[in-house]
Amino acid sequence: MMKSDSQLIINGLNFTPVVMEDEIKKVAAAATKIWHEHFTAILSSEQIDYMVDKFQSEKAITNQIETSSYRYYMIRVEEKLIGYFAIKEEEPEKSLFLSKLYLYKEYRGYGIASKAFEFMTDLCRQKGYHKIWLTVNRYNENTIKVYEKKGFIKVRTQVADIGNGFVMDDYIMEKTI
Template identity: 50%
Template sequence: MTLKFQRANSANDIAELARLASEIWREYYIALITIEQIDYMISKFQSVPAITDQIERQGYEYVLIRHEENDSSVGYMSVREEDRKLFLSKFYIAQAYRGRGYASQAMAFLERLCHERSLSHIWLTVNRHNGSSIAVYEKKGFRTVREQVADIGGGFVMDDYVMEKEIRRD
């Protein structure tokens, strides 16, 4: 199935992003972090006010991933340009849509974006214990460049790998 990538700008788009985040984070991350940390992170980073602030004041672009045929949302991404590289801050596919090749379509979209903007790399952070996502990123050509632990407040930290993929100019 073909996907479309729609830049999120409206209040309705932001509400849809927050709804998706709440659903996906509570389903996926419970195996990696506590429900208390999930709730904290959703409130701090993926609520309507947080997403609005990221778009309006922090330079993030949010992209809804939708089915082209029926316009239903299957996931979302958030990116920001930093030092001629694209930071992939968020990339989530809802459980019902995983394993269908959507990550490949999303990565192709991000690579096209890098080519259009003359960016040299895509980089991201991923929880060190998130083996399935790490495997997907490695399959897509990312490599681990370092580890980082970030204090996010509330007594919580993010214990991550930083991964990066070079965008080739063919």
């Protein structure tokens, strides 16, 4: 693992790059809790467990960072972990893929996601990227409303087989920078 980069602080929030093993463990533990508190209304517990293991376990996060150029960030207030996000820069397309943005339930609705979007928008401007794009479950209505409020538009639907009899039924949304 690499040394941890210095943290970025925006209006009292810390966006700290995740690179060390103990940081990855913290994010994986947060993923398990956040996914179970957020997705139970739209996914079965079996699918949540499967998806967390496949995409948000320590092994999966480590692999994404080391081999797929994903960058994870812990979102913290002082030293308290309140959420995380993951991005991937896409050079040829001049875009940023927002792979994950999750907050503990008690921290939603306070503008924290807006600060994360400010960070991503600034990164796009620095790199000369033209858009941020993401996938979101088509039944995740509250989250879709947040993305739309932030200027994202639905560009298409996507159904992806993720194995074990499960699919991801998503919208692909984009925001022009």
